[in-house]
Amino acid sequence: MNPAVPTWAGVGASLVLVAVAVAVAWRQQLHLAREIAVAALRAGIQLAAVGAVLLLVLRHTxxxxxxxxxxxxxxxxxxxxxxxxxxxxxxxxxxxxxxxxxxxxxxxxxxxxxxxxxxxxxxxxxxxxxxxxxxxxxxxxxxxxxxxxxxxxxxxxxxxxxxxxxxxxxxxxxxxxxxxxxxxxxxxxxxxxxxxxxxxxxxxxxxxxxxxxxxxxxxxxxxxxxxxxxxxxxxxxxxxxxxxxxxxxxxxxxxxxx
Structure with missing residues (x-):
């Protein structure tokens, strides 16, 4: 495994950064906390889905x-x-x-x-x-x-x-x-x-x-x-x-x- 590439555990740990952004938005009453959380969730799901599709494309097509x-x-x-x-x-x-x-x-x-x-x-x-x-x-x-x-x-x-x-x-x-x-x-x-x-x-x-x-x-x-x-x-x-x-x-x- 390449040590320069984060593991899935590392990806999960990086959610701390999202939590910080959500906390800042909530603390400053920016009314963006929910949007930040949803955007981060969507990004993770979309990228995981794209990665799975790319894996199939690269291997089989x-x-x-x-x-x-x-x-x-x-x-x-x-x-x-x-x-x-x-x-x-x-x-x-x-x-x-x-x-x-x-x-x-x-x-x-x-x-x-x-x-x-x-x-x-x-x-x-x-x-x-x-x-x-x-x-x-x-x-x-x-x-x-x-x-x-x-x-x-x-x-x-x-x-x-x-x-x-x-x-x-x-x-x-x-x-x-x-x-x-x-x-x-x-x-x-x-x-x-x-x-x-x-x-x-x-x-x-x-x-x-x-x-x-x-x-x-x-x-x-x-x-x-x-x-x-x-x-x-x-x-x-x-x-x-x-x-x-x-x-x-x-x-x-x-x-x-x-």
């Missing part, structure tokens, strides 16, 4: 199972990001398509170049990180676009009235939105290792991997997250732009059904 798992993750991520932008026309299909495209392009390049191994035990966790990064960028883009449409509608419609196409009239808002959505991942890439040790690198070091090897893997992870976020953000913005305007270049309401 191989790459086909890994591909199916990634499809499920993309669908869930699309639903989460689309729900964040509720009110934006076709938010759900736009979010799902952007996340799928960003994930497929990024993971496809990594696999094609042999940067990551084409094994289920590698594809699933790496793919999960890519989907997560694409989801966050997509959610930020769509949420910001919805707010831009609501607040800047007069300016957009004024440009349309002057004869500009929908793309030209919306271009300043699209650029601002994409730039804002990419700030978190750009800042994370810029400060990686200076503020905190990232999860992939930390996990490998705890598993006994040489730090220099862990650093190489973390560099790949940061680059793939940056690429996935950029691709997903741009695709989400472009697809959302098309959904926001009809064939006559008229701006649709921001609260239209998706």
């Amino acid at each position: 191989g790459l086909a199972g890994a591909a199916g798992w990634l499809v499920v993750m993309v669908l869930i991520a699309g639903r989460v990001a689309g729900r964040r932008a509720a009110g934006l026309p076709r938010a759900l299909p736009v979010a799902t398509a952007a996340i799928a495209a960003g994930t497929a392009a990024t993971l496809g390049v990594l696999l094609a170049l042999g940067v990551v191994s084409a094994q289920a035990r590698v594809v699933i966790p790496v793919g999960g990180m890519v989907v997560s990064g694409a989801m966050q960028a997509t959610a930020l883009v769509l949420t910001r676009l919805r707010e831009e449409v609501r607040t800047a509608r007069p300016a957009i419609e004024a440009r349309l009235a002057l004869g500009l196409s929908s793309a030209d009239a919306f271009a300043p808002h699209l650029r601002t939105t994409v730039r804002t959505a990419l700030i978190p991942v750009v800042d994370a890439t810029r400060t990686v290792g200076l503020i905190s040790l990232p999860g992939a690198m930390t996990g490998l070091i705890l598993a006994g991997v040489d730090p220099l090897t862990a650093i190489r893997y973390q560099i790949v992870v940061m680059y793939m997250l940056l690429a996935a976020a950029a691709l997903a953000a741009l695709i989400a913005a472009r697809l959302a732009e098309r959904a926001l305007f009809d064939d006559a270049h008229r701006l649709r309401p921001a609260d239209a059904d998706g």
Whole structure:
């Protein structure tokens, strides 16, 4: 047994930390004690269930199972990001398509170049990180676009009235939105290792991997997250732009059904 990996008894003992958080919330009358306890319980159950399913996938289904798992993750991520932008026309299909495209392009390049191994035990966790990064960028883009449409509608419609196409009239808002959505991942890439040790690198070091090897893997992870976020953000913005305007270049309401 790897001494760096907690036993189930150790996992149970870590509930003391949850108890501390619950006690603080209760003591300060934050009305969050119950939510913290329920969240911790749900996290434990969900992760245990996912671990059991992953065990079956890795042992019995191989790459086909890994591909199916990634499809499920993309669908869930699309639903989460689309729900964040509720009110934006076709938010759900736009979010799902952007996340799928960003994930497929990024993971496809990594696999094609042999940067990551084409094994289920590698594809699933790496793919999960890519989907997560694409989801966050997509959610930020769509949420910001919805707010831009609501607040800047007069300016957009004024440009349309002057004869500009929908793309030209919306271009300043699209650029601002994409730039804002990419700030978190750009800042994370810029400060990686200076503020905190990232999860992939930390996990490998705890598993006994040489730090220099862990650093190489973390560099790949940061680059793939940056690429996935950029691709997903741009695709989400472009697809959302098309959904926001009809064939006559008229701006649709921001609260239209998706």
